[in-house]
Amino acid sequence: MRLFLLNSINITMNKVLIVGQGIAGTSIGFTLHKKQVDVTWIDQPSMSQASRIASGLYNPIVLKRMRMVHLAEAFLSNLDVFYRDLEAFINTQFYFPSDIYRVLHDAEEQNNWYNLKDNKKWSAFLGDIIHDVNVQNSPFGLGIVQQTGWCNTALLLEGFQQKMKNHIIEDVFQHDELSIEDGTVAYKNMTFDAVVFAEGWRAAMDNPFYPKDVFRPSKGELLTVELEEDKAFDKILHFKHFLIPLEKKGHFKTGATYVHGDLSEKITESSKAELLKSLKTVYRGSVNTIKQDVGIRAATKDRKPIIGQHPKFNNIYFLNGLGSRSILMAPYLSKSLANLMLEQTPVDPSIDINRFSFLT
Ligand SMILES: Cc1cc2nc3c(=O)[nH]c(=O)nc-3n(C[C@H](O)[C@H](O)[C@H](O)COP(=O)(O)OP(=O)(O)OC[C@H]3O[C@@H](n4cnc5c(N)ncnc54)[C@H](O)[C@@H]3O)c2cc1C
Structure with missing residues (x-):
């Protein structure tokens, strides 16, 4: 006792x-x-x-503003052990550590990336800048973010x-x-x-x-889509939203939207249109929308x-x-x-x- x-x-x-x-x-x-x-x-x-x-991403960096999440290192300290233990407990693989590729929108973002990468606090999280033909409108490249990944929640x-x-x-x-x-x-x-x-x-x-x-709850929507495999980037991409390759080849999640003041848990045409429009800025190929999901985040x-x-x-x-x-x-x-x-x-x-x- x-x-x-x-x-x-x-x-x-x-x-x-x-x-x-x-x-x-x-x-x-x-x-x-x-x-x-x-x-x-x-x-x-x-x-x-x-x-x-949820898309299930984990990532210690606020990519939009290039800021470290409050307590980021503490949050990462037992993450890997925790999810591997939980996978073993339920005998199911759901945890997929993988880098995130952030689209750099201009020369300033590119310079900033190189500067941060040389900084001691950031060097464990930021990798090289690469280029990929399957990401449209990305002349300044894709910055690699490490110690990230996703869970199939x-x-x-x-x-x-x-x-x-x-x-x-x-x-x-x-x-x-x-x-x-x-x-x-x-x-x-x-x-x-x-x-x-x-x-x-x-x-x-x-x-x-x-x-x-x-609390300041916020509504979010996301899409599960099927893309043309040879035209789609096959790693986690951050542009304005995220594009996450799923276990099934050619299937991706993209999202999520942020809406305040609507706690309805109902999908909307406007969010679907926003996500498809945003996807088209980085991907040129056909899109088959399989599913649209909605949830409310418990933000404070x-x-x-x-x-x-x-x-x-x-x-x-x-x-x-x-x-x-x-x-x-x-x-x-x-x-x-x-x-x-x-x-x-x-x-x-x-x-x-x-x-x-x-x-x-
Ligand atoms: C579109 C979208 C995308 C997201 N993407 C990500 C992501 O990529 N990465 C990430 O980390 N997070 C993401 N989130 C956020 C994440 O979903 C939430 O932070 C997380 O789900 C909160 O978990 P929770 O257990 O606190 O709450 P909830 O998920 O709300 O779970 C609470 C549970 O309690 C139950 N419950 C509530 N009240 C009662 C009651 N009175 N009696 C009985 N049961 C009750 C609910 O039904 C539910 O099962 C996303 C959220 C949304 C909406």
């Missing part, structure tokens, strides 16, 4: 309830499960598509769901049915030592335990993720705010949150939920 002294209250951490089985809920649950914690998930997949439809989540099916309850979690005691939380007829809220953007609408005014107002513990209710924890970088951030955030829950190791203050005020 695990026993911890927390704010003068003895609490155990043997049984944990996780609300949500997207990237966030899966990652923290897997991390706790590996530490012998008995984990139960409550998840109603129809409430949010984001994790299932649908395979990851489906595989995990199958493996842990006896621990996952498919139902809508009702926040007002949670009762909190010193040291335990009760939900319907079940009792747990703690609950982790990992409901993605829905938390902004449904979860009364969060501080107010934390300071664009940083959220982990931590409720200041008043010791057995309520949070993992959210993964924005557009869930694959990059989830392994480190899960490790940090598990260390907080099991060993009371404080989390990095810049991503601690307590940077927001819980006062209403």
